[in-house]
Amino acid sequence: MSATLPVTLTVNGETLTRLVEPRETLADLLRRDLGLTGTHTGCEMGVCGACLVMLDGLPVHACLTFAVQAAGTEIATVEGLTESTVIADLQRAFHERNALQCGFCTPGMLIAAQGLLARLPLPSRAEIRDALSGNYCRCTGYEAIVDAIETVARRRAAGETAPAFAEEPA
Amino acid sequence: MKARAFDYARPASVAEALAAFAEADGDASYIAGGQSLVPALALRLQAPAWLIDIGHIAELRGIAVEAGWLRLGALTRHVDAHDHPLIAAHAPLLALAAPHVAHPAIRNRGTLGGSVALADPASEFPAMMLAMGAEMEIAGPEGIRRVPADAFFLDLYQTALEPGELLVALHIPVARPEHRCAFDEIARRRGDYALAGCGIILAMSGGVVEEARIALLSVGPTPLRAHAAEAALTGAALDADAIRHAQAALMDDLDPPDAPEVPAAMRCHLARVLLGRLLAQIAEAA
Numbered sequence: 001m002s003a004t005l006p007v008t009l010t011v012n013g014e015t016l017t018r019l020v021e022p023r024e025t026l027a028d029l030l031r032r033d034l035g036l037t038g039t040h041t042g043c044e045m046g047v048c049g050a051c052l053v054m055l056d057g058l059p060v061h062a063c064l065t066f067a068v069q070a071a072g073t074e075i076a077t078v079e080g081l082t083e084s085t086v087i088a089d090l091q092r093a094f095h096e097r098n099a100l101q102c103g104f105c106t107p108g109m110l111i112a113a114q115g116l117l118a119r120l121p122l123p124s125r126a127e128i129r130d131a132l133s134g135n136y137c138r139c140t141g142y143e144a145i146v147d148a149i150e151t152v153a154r155r156r157a158a159g160e161t162a163p164a165f166a167e168e169p170a
Numbered sequence: 171m172k173a174r175a176f177d178y179a180r181p182a183s184v185a186e187a188l189a190a191f192a193e194a195d196g197d198a199s200y201i202a203g204g205q206s207l208v209p210a211l212a213l214r215l216q217a218p219a220w221l222i223d224i225g226h227i228a229e230l231r232g233i234a235v236e237a238g239w240l241r242l243g244a245l246t247r248h249v250d251a252h253d254h255p256l257i258a259a260h261a262p263l264l265a266l267a268a269p270h271v272a273h274p275a276i277r278n279r280g281t282l283g284g285s286v287a288l289a290d291p292a293s294e295f296p297a298m299m300l301a302m303g304a305e306m307e308i309a310g311p312e313g314i315r316r317v318p319a320d321a322f323f324l325d326l327y328q329t330a331l332e333p334g335e336l337l338v339a340l341h342i343p344v345a346r347p348e349h350r351c352a353f354d355e356i357a358r359r360r361g362d363y364a365l366a367g368c369g370i371i372l373a374m375s376g377g378v379v380e381e382a383r384i385a386l387l388s389v390g391p392t393p394l395r396a397h398a399a400e401a402a403l404t405g406a407a408l409d410a411d412a413i414r415h416a417q418a419a420l421m422d423d424l425d426p427p428d429a430p431e432v433p434a435a436m437r438c439h440l441a442r443v444l445l446g447r448l449l450a451q452i453a454e455a456a
Contacts, residue, residue, distance in 0.1 A: 002177045003370045012371040022178035022221065025208075044171035046276065058249070058278040065279070068178050069223055115274060133361040134273025148366070 007071045011036070012080030020067045027062035029070075029124050029167045030077055038078040040105050042136070049135035050104060052111040053077050059115035077105035089155060093148040101139040108135050113149045122153050173211035180223045184309045184336060187224050190330035191334040192311070194220040200336060201225070205272070205280035206288050230283065230338060236261060239343040241307075244283025246451055248272075250294075251282065260344040263302055263369050266353040267294040273361045276322040286322075287337045289329045289392065290445035292363040294355070296323060301369040304342045310335040316413075338343055348373050348380070350456065352448040355387070356440050364388045366440040370448050372403070377456060379403045379412070389426045389441055398422040399445060408456065413449045417442045 004019040010036060018033050027044070030036040030053070042048035044063045051062040054076035081087045087110050093099070100106045109132065116123060116131040124130065128146045137145065176281040179194075190305040191198050197445035199221035201207050210216045224230060225245065233256050238339055240423040251257055258265045264282075271285075271294050286306065299306070299319040303323040306317045308331060318331045324330060328348040331337060344353070355367030366388050373381040384396040394403040402419035406412040 002175045005178060021175065023173040023175050045212050046205060049273070049275065052275055059275045060279045061205075061275055063212075064205055064276075066178075066201075066204070066208070066221075068180075069204065069225060071180075112275065115278075127219070130269075130360055131274055133359065134275055162284075 005068055007068050008076045009070050009072065012076055012083065016097075018067075022066060022068050024067045025063050026053070026055075026065040026070050026075070027065050029067040030062060030075070035062070036077045036079050038082075040107055042104065047079040047136070048105070049108040049112060050080045052115075052135070054111060054115070057118075059111050060061075079108060081111070081114065089152050089161070090114060090148070093152045093155075094100075094145070097148040097151070099140060099144040099148040105135060105137045109137070109145055113152070116149070117153055117156065122157050123149075125150060126168055173208070174214060174217040176218060177220045178223065179220060179422075180226055184229050184338060186308065187222055187227065187332060187336055190220070190222045191336075194218075194222070196333055198222050200278060200287075202230075202284045203247065204284075205276045206284065206290070210412045213267050224336065233257065233374060235344060238344055240344050242282055242340045242342065244281060244287075244337045244339055245277055246282045246340075247411050248280045248285070252277065256417035256424075258327065261302060261342045262345055262349075263298050263351040263353060263371060264295070264342075266453075268297050269367060270294050270353070270355050270364070270367070271323060283315065283337045286340060287329065289323050289327055291304060291326065291392055292388040293389060293393075294353075294364075294367060294368075294369075294387060297367065297385040297387035298353070298369045300305075300338065300393050300395050301383050302342050303383060304336055304340050306313065306330070307339040307341060309338045312402075314338070315324050316341070323392040345371075346373065350374050350452045354444055354448055356444060366444055366445040367436055368441065368448055368456060370452065372408070372446075372452055374408070374452075374456060378407050379405065384420075384445070386424075386441055389424055389437055391427075394423065396420055396423040397446075403449075408449065408453045413436075413446055413453070416449060417446050425445040 027041050030039045035063035036090040040108045042050040046064040052059045053062045130147050179190045199218040201221045230245040251264045252274045280365050293450045304319045322330045351371045353369040356363035357364045373384045382400040398419040399416045402416045426434045428434040
């Protein structure tokens with residue numbers, strides 16, 4: 001086994017150092033070492049998009065980055081983006097539109113959507129679909145997800161700020 | 171889906187990277203964006219003893235124009251090909267091809283140097299290096315050398331890079347005002363490997379093609395220059411007849427593999443259709 005190495009990076013605003021094996025992916029560091037299991041690991045080969053995180057502000061696959069490579073970077077996971085409420089409107093729209101069933105793909109979808117709207121504030125439906133081309137949903141299908149993202153794009157363009165998502169009372 | 175254990179080095183310079191490779195006795199891979207290498211490691215198609223991370227080498231970054239050439243550091247990311255104003259101005263063909271490369275998250279991390287060094291015949295950027303007449307700047311133990319794209323792609327995943335050599339930068343002749351370019355590909359789903367793709371640069375003068383450069387992807391073991399189609403166009407007025415002649419000539423350029431899911435005749439047909447569409451697009455815009 002190869003020697004472990006220290007890696008220092010910022011995750012959801014907190015700078016931390018962990019010892020990692022070089023072969024450990026960023027996804028494994030987040031999930032196993034930091035308990036941030038909102039980053040899902042599906043295919044672990046860059047196909048399904050469930051593991052997307054923001055790396056220095058851009059969506060990347062946490063399964064296609066070794067943790068050691070992420071030294072010095074700023075990572076935001078779905079937990080961090082939830083806490084800072086920057087994706088609260090996306091989460092609310094996904095909820096309203098039933099844009100998830102099992103939810104496995106949802107963290108990746110949210111981060112892909114956030115990345116898209118940062119680049120292109122008012123995308124067409126075709127552009128939304130294109131932006132989601134690397135994110136697999138195997139149950140709901142994409143129609144509702146595209147609807148939700150389109151809705152949020154319009155709300156943001158109109159300057160609406162959605163209240164933070166909160167669970168419905170039982 | 172986990173990579174075999176490996177040791178990790180993070181050199182701060184090209185010289186250190188070359189030394190790290192030599193020290194590993196060749197049992198090493200350079201890693202930059204890792205968007206093709208990490209899946210290959212996860213699937214254990216590759217299992218080097220060492221990974222040498224070149225992602226932090228400042229010399230490998232930078233986009234600049236110098237004396238008629240656009241120099242792209244090997245670490246230039248796919249997303250820069252989308253967005254960077256110097257690339258849009260001086261290598262518009264790259265900007266046209268970029269949205270077709272994989273998916274957005276891959277483009278945020280994948281590097282142009284990595285894509286060209288891997289030389290996947292289905293990749294967009296290697297073929298565009300051929301179309302643009304790019305030159306690869308390569309660092310090795312003997313120093314720096316430059317290899318033109320036409321001599322760089324040798325066979326399936328085989329390039330002029332010798333083991334341990336490092337692709338440092340891509341040099342692209344800046345687009346001239348008389349250049350017209352077009353790119354498209356046919357894939358079953360956006361972001362999938364293309365069944366065929368084509369990039370074209372025509373130097374036009376009064377509706378006549380003075381020079382043509384045409385490169386295709388996904389039609390053989392390497393990205394391919396379509397010399398016969400180029401010759402058919404050169405000197406011709408870009409009209410429907412010329413386009414038909416170029417399409418016919420293209421068949422002499424192609425000898426794609428025959429696979430059950432994509433027969434050779436189908437690839438030839440798709441390439442022919444693409445070439446026709448792109449030439450018509452340039453003719454219409456003229």
